[in-house]
Amino acid sequence: MHTRDQRFARRTERMQGSAIRELLKVTEIPGTISLAGGLPASDIFPVQQVAEATQRILKNNPAQALQYGTTEGYTPLRELIIERMRQKGIHATVDNILIVSGSQQGLDLIAKILVDPNDRLLVEEPTYMGALQAFNPYEPRYIAVRSDDQGIVTEELEAALQQGPKCLYALPNFQNPSGVTYTLERRQQLVELAGRYNVTILEDDPYSELRFEGEHLPSLLALEQQRVQQPPERPYAGNVIQFNTFSKILTPGLRLGWVVAPAEVIRMLVLAKQGTDLHTSTFNQLVAYELMRDGFLESHIPLIRETYRQRCNAMLDALERYFPEGVRWTRPQGGMFLWVTLPEHIDAAQLLSRALEYKIAFVPGAAFHPCGGGQNTMRLSFSSSSPEQIDEGIKRLGSLLKDTL
Amino acid sequence: MHTRDQRFARRTERMQGSAIRELLKVTEIPGTISLAGGLPASDIFPVQQVAEATQRILKNNPAQALQYGTTEGYTPLRELIIERMRQKGIHATVDNILIVSGSQQGLDLIAKILVDPNDRLLVEEPTYMGALQAFNPYEPRYIAVRSDDQGIVTEELEAALQQGPKCLYALPNFQNPSGVTYTLERRQQLVELAGRYNVTILEDDPYSELRFEGEHLPSLLALEQQRVQQPPERPYAGNVIQFNTFSKILTPGLRLGWVVAPAEVIRMLVLAKQGTDLHTSTFNQLVAYELMRDGFLESHIPLIRETYRQRCNAMLDALERYFPEGVRWTRPQGGMFLWVTLPEHIDAAQLLSRALEYKIAFVPGAAFHPCGGGQNTMRLSFSSSSPEQIDEGIKRLGSLLKDTL
Numbered sequence: 001m002h003t004r005d006q007r008f009a010r011r012t013e014r015m016q017g018s019a020i021r022e023l024l025k026v027t028e029i030p031g032t033i034s035l036a037g038g039l040p041a042s043d044i045f046p047v048q049q050v051a052e053a054t055q056r057i058l059k060n061n062p063a064q065a066l067q068y069g070t071t072e073g074y075t076p077l078r079e080l081i082i083e084r085m086r087q088k089g090i091h092a093t094v095d096n097i098l099i100v101s102g103s104q105q106g107l108d109l110i111a112k113i114l115v116d117p118n119d120r121l122l123v124e125e126p127t128y129m130g131a132l133q134a135f136n137p138y139e140p141r142y143i144a145v146r147s148d149d150q151g152i153v154t155e156e157l158e159a160a161l162q163q164g165p166k167c168l169y170a171l172p173n174f175q176n177p178s179g180v181t182y183t184l185e186r187r188q189q190l191v192e193l194a195g196r197y198n199v200t201i202l203e204d205d206p207y208s209e210l211r212f213e214g215e216h217l218p219s220l221l222a223l224e225q226q227r228v229q230q231p232p233e234r235p236y237a238g239n240v241i242q243f244n245t246f247s248k249i250l251t252p253g254l255r256l257g258w259v260v261a262p263a264e265v266i267r268m269l270v271l272a273k274q275g276t277d278l279h280t281s282t283f284n285q286l287v288a289y290e291l292m293r294d295g296f297l298e299s300h301i302p303l304i305r306e307t308y309r310q311r312c313n314a315m316l317d318a319l320e321r322y323f324p325e326g327v328r329w330t331r332p333q334g335g336m337f338l339w340v341t342l343p344e345h346i347d348a349a350q351l352l353s354r355a356l357e358y359k360i361a362f363v364p365g366a367a368f369h370p371c372g373g374g375q376n377t378m379r380l381s382f383s384s385s386s387p388e389q390i391d392e393g394i395k396r397l398g399s400l401l402k403d404t405l
Numbered sequence: 406m407h408t409r410d411q412r413f414a415r416r417t418e419r420m421q422g423s424a425i426r427e428l429l430k431v432t433e434i435p436g437t438i439s440l441a442g443g444l445p446a447s448d449i450f451p452v453q454q455v456a457e458a459t460q461r462i463l464k465n466n467p468a469q470a471l472q473y474g475t476t477e478g479y480t481p482l483r484e485l486i487i488e489r490m491r492q493k494g495i496h497a498t499v500d501n502i503l504i505v506s507g508s509q510q511g512l513d514l515i516a517k518i519l520v521d522p523n524d525r526l527l528v529e530e531p532t533y534m535g536a537l538q539a540f541n542p543y544e545p546r547y548i549a550v551r552s553d554d555q556g557i558v559t560e561e562l563e564a565a566l567q568q569g570p571k572c573l574y575a576l577p578n579f580q581n582p583s584g585v586t587y588t589l590e591r592r593q594q595l596v597e598l599a600g601r602y603n604v605t606i607l608e609d610d611p612y613s614e615l616r617f618e619g620e621h622l623p624s625l626l627a628l629e630q631q632r633v634q635q636p637p638e639r640p641y642a643g644n645v646i647q648f649n650t651f652s653k654i655l656t657p658g659l660r661l662g663w664v665v666a667p668a669e670v671i672r673m674l675v676l677a678k679q680g681t682d683l684h685t686s687t688f689n690q691l692v693a694y695e696l697m698r699d700g701f702l703e704s705h706i707p708l709i710r711e712t713y714r715q716r717c718n719a720m721l722d723a724l725e726r727y728f729p730e731g732v733r734w735t736r737p738q739g740g741m742f743l744w745v746t747l748p749e750h751i752d753a754a755q756l757l758s759r760a761l762e763y764k765i766a767f768v769p770g771a772a773f774h775p776c777g778g779g780q781n782t783m784r785l786s787f788s789s790s791s792p793e794q795i796d797e798g799i800k801r802l803g804s805l806l807k808d809t810l
Contacts, residue, residue, distance in 0.1 A: 045468065054459040058456040068442075069658070101686075102682055133679055134680045253472050275540075277507055277510040279660070283658045284689065
């Protein structure tokens with residue numbers, strides 16, 4: 001068997017998925033409070049509406065719903081997505097949209113068509129671990145640019161862009177893992193600089209609709225359309241590729257997302273996707289279509305926002321109450337995560353093994369650092385636990401931290 | 406934009422998906438009879454049973470069905486798959502099974518972990534075009550071994566194996582595109598030879614349950630388990646990796662398949678899949694589980710077989726009746742396709758453009774030949790048309806052929 005392949009071992013050695021995976025197993029032990037997983041709140045899943053949508057589809061359109069479909073995705077769904085973008089002032093045609101099996105697949109496919117071994121990819125630090133897992137098999141080298149509480153530090157960006165990265169991966173809203181949101185100024189600088197250096201921006205945007213505080217800010221895609229003065233009637237052809245998902249606004253179990261990109265990029269993504277899995281589940285696409293078409297999706301998102309606002313506030317309150325001096329954390333305006341920085345001598349991975357004895361789980365931050373570092377950081381998720389669980393979990397963690405410091 | 410990447414252009418130039426894709430568009434014209442697509446019969450999809458299963462799941466287990474799941478797949482589904490294999494005399498544990506988004510994804514993932522540029526892959530000729538599309542982005546070189554009406558010509562196999570291929574891709578049952586089934590003797594020789602040269606067999610097995618004539622023959626996986634005397638109680642660790650799908654026995658729109666492989670290979674596939682799309686739709690996995698658990702799946706397969714038997718017979722009868730002298734075709738014992746060989750001077754691609762004027766579509770055979778050739782061949786699908794449509798379609802095609810010859 002040739003599978004102990006040196007090259008794949010190299011490709012995968014930085015795939016730090018196993019740490020989280022092992023964690024998720026431990027968190028199945030009864031009584032454990034997990035602030036580790038990136039799970040949306042299942043207690044507010046729109047179960048009844050999904051059930052009704054499946055029945056409508058199987059009554060009215062079963063032969064299409066259960067049959068093979070085109071690789072690009074269900075056209076009426078792509079049209080609804082475009083209409084929704086238009087209402088936010090972003091212009092695209094169906095040729096700019098590819099339906100994918102979750103935005104993770106979009107990240108894999110874009111790397112498949114863009115990234116050759118040793119190509120440079122510019123990322124924030126910390127950045128989303130799942131994106132690194134998508135990119136790593138294609139063997140890029142990472143250039144990391146520091147992030148602060150206003151997002152990627154654009155003062156340090158130009159030097160990085162001069163190293164000739166093929167693209168720049170950015171998560172501007174309520175970032176996973178840090179919970180940080182780019183300011184408008186940073187967004188504008190980023191888009192302007194990337195345009196000047198002709199570096200494609202991969203904008204990962206799973207959380208933007210989950211804002212529970214402050215004002216909505218334009219996406220990098222929207223700013224790019226302003227920069228290139230995108231004509232409303234023409235296909236989009238700019239420098240930003242955007243990755244979106246239904247996982248955070250509907251349910252993750254359907255595995256549905258979409259990519260917005262210039263038509264020539266979509267054509268290549270379609271070829272790549274065709275070889276990868278032919279197409280995304282027709283049935284699930286029709287479910288999403290049904291739930292968008294009748295307006296349910298729009299009416300559901302405020303419930304998610306309000307739920308996460310309460311849970312985030314519960315976590316912030318508990319952090320104030322239980323965490324010792326010398327520990328810092330971010331204050332997210334939306335999304336599912338916040339980020340804790342411990343005193344430098346504390347190793348979060350070591351802390352985790354003790355935390356699990358206290359039946360409390362989190363994700364150590366090192367895995368979100370593609371170029372090393374971050375040992376004294378951790379990601380806490382507030383989306384899938386009740387305020388009471390969050391309070392109890394942070395209390396346990398705070399008491400452990402006080403012992404450790 | 407760096408997407409006009411030379412390397413990807415090279416990777417994709419052999420992706421001949423576009424021919425079929427363009428076809429599928431043409432076949433939407435009313436009155437066109439398409440024998441081109443590889444679509445299962447949608448008129449016998451188990452719509453009511455899928456509807457009932459979705460309702461049961463959303464009533465009893467909604468939080469799990471709609472939430473993220475593990476990359477390996479839903480364990481109870483994997484356990485049912487193992488039990489089903491056991492009844493056929495094949496031994497495996499859950500660590501040997503990965504749920505994928507259709508077997509196409511299995512082909513992509515295995516290439517992702519195994520194939521480096523310029524690695525040699527041994528394939529039959531003709532072979533399944535979708536497998537070539539899955540493999541091509543990883544830039545293998547193909548070694549093609551001739552196939553006849555008994556399957557891959559094992560007399561010519563040893564010379565090919567001596568060229569050091571990394572693996573051998575085989576479709577032993579009612580092959581797509583040829584409809585040919587390997588004899589038992591060829592199967593045994595293939596497994597023995599591949600074992601001797603330590604070349605991994607990738608056994609693509611989407612159609613084996615669709616046998617409507619003759620006796621079931623053991624899969625390459627079953628023969629491999631005999632060869633290595635697989636102990637029933639231990640995880641499978643042989644030389645055959647098998648790709649399976651629910652698309653042909655349930656419905657393709659759910660995008661569900663599974664891979665059977667040694668545990669160490671599954672572990673690498675899981676890492677690769679995690680980066681690719683995190684996991685296959687939990688909801689859809691639970692639907693398949695429900696339909697297997699209550700015995701419905703087993704009771705449904707005979708209906709598919711009988712439907713395809715009638716349609717295949719209709720096609721064979723029509724071929725006898727309408728096709729001119731000098732044209733040959735295969736006589737499938739199952740599956741969805743048969744294969745026509747025209748006189749050598751006829752180019753099937755040219756014939757197609759005229760056939761579309763007659764409102765009849767098929768797939769020209771050249772795309773199934775990774776090393777060139779096959780211009781005078783075509784694939785006909787009998788699965789998704791009624792006997793009347795098949796008769797009318799073959800009549801049109803026969804009359805065109807008589808004009809052409």
